[in-house]
Amino acid sequence: MTRLDPTFRYLRREGRKALIPYVTAGYPGADITPALMHVLVEAGADVIELGVPFSDPSADGPTIQAASEHALRQGIGLPQVLDQVRRFRESDTETPVVLMGYANPIERYDLLRQPGTFATDAAKAGVDGVLVVDYPPEVSADLAAQLRQHGLDLIFLLAQTSTEQRIRQVAKRAGGYVYCVSIKGVTGAATLDMASVRDTLTRIRRHVHIPVGVGFGIRDASTAREVAQVADAVVIGSWLIESLAGKPAAEALAAASDLVRDVRRELDKDVPEQDSTPNPKHSKT
Secondary structure: OOOHHHHHHHHHHHOOOEEEEEEEOOOOOOOOHHHHHHHHHHHOOOOEEEEOOOOOOOOOOHHHHHHHHHHHHOOOOHHHHHHHHHHHHOOOOOOOEEEEEOHHHHHHHHHOOOOOHHHHHHHHHOOOEEEEOOOOHHHOHHHHHHHHHOOOEEEOEEEOOOOHHHHHHHHHHOOOOEEEEOOOOOOOOOOOOHHHHHHHHHHHHOOOOOOEEEEOOOOOHHHHHHHHOOOOEEEEOHHHHHHHOOOOHHHHHHHHHHHHHHHHHHHHHHOOHHHOOOOOOOOOO
């Protein structure tokens, strides 16, 4: 079992929703990522999605594309991402970490070594889950088996356009949580239609019985709170990446902390006072 399940169970007991910030590994600086991850946790993040830079993303808008291109120019690829997770784990053994990216870097990683090496190395580094944007259920059997062998979760995307058949397929294979794409478009591209989000979550939950997070298009704390009222988790990405752009390390860390604290505070407004301390370091089991 990964860190994801006890984290979500703990939050559910507390009546709180998971805050999942997404950052691109190696952005805005090649060496900033472990420190940035720690700052996000201190500010109230429950899970961290760490983006693996890739040159040809299909689901990322201009902000995350630019962050990935910057990281690639700094020499950040999948081996370096795993090393950043290892460095984070030196002082944080509790916070779940999910790698989010595309099939090509994973397949190349194994091609240069041997099949299954990515899953082995990800587990050793301290990764809890993997979300591969361009691996739908019907082509993910091998990776799912490799990850499962090492106790890692394979996380899938679902969207407004997902059919009942696709939702059932995902329900059979998904672990950790399911990521619900809230808009028709790429990351950071549009304003949320909450009626559509509610309808999509209703359809998903007919078949999916693990937590469901919502991301894409969340660009302010009040929208995050509105999403949290219907979802198990709120994912923020482009908005957070934008807050880091053009800043030296110290300013970027401070900006990330301020943004996540603001969102955490907003999410916890409806939580009883005694239960609203973010990221408690006691056991979540």
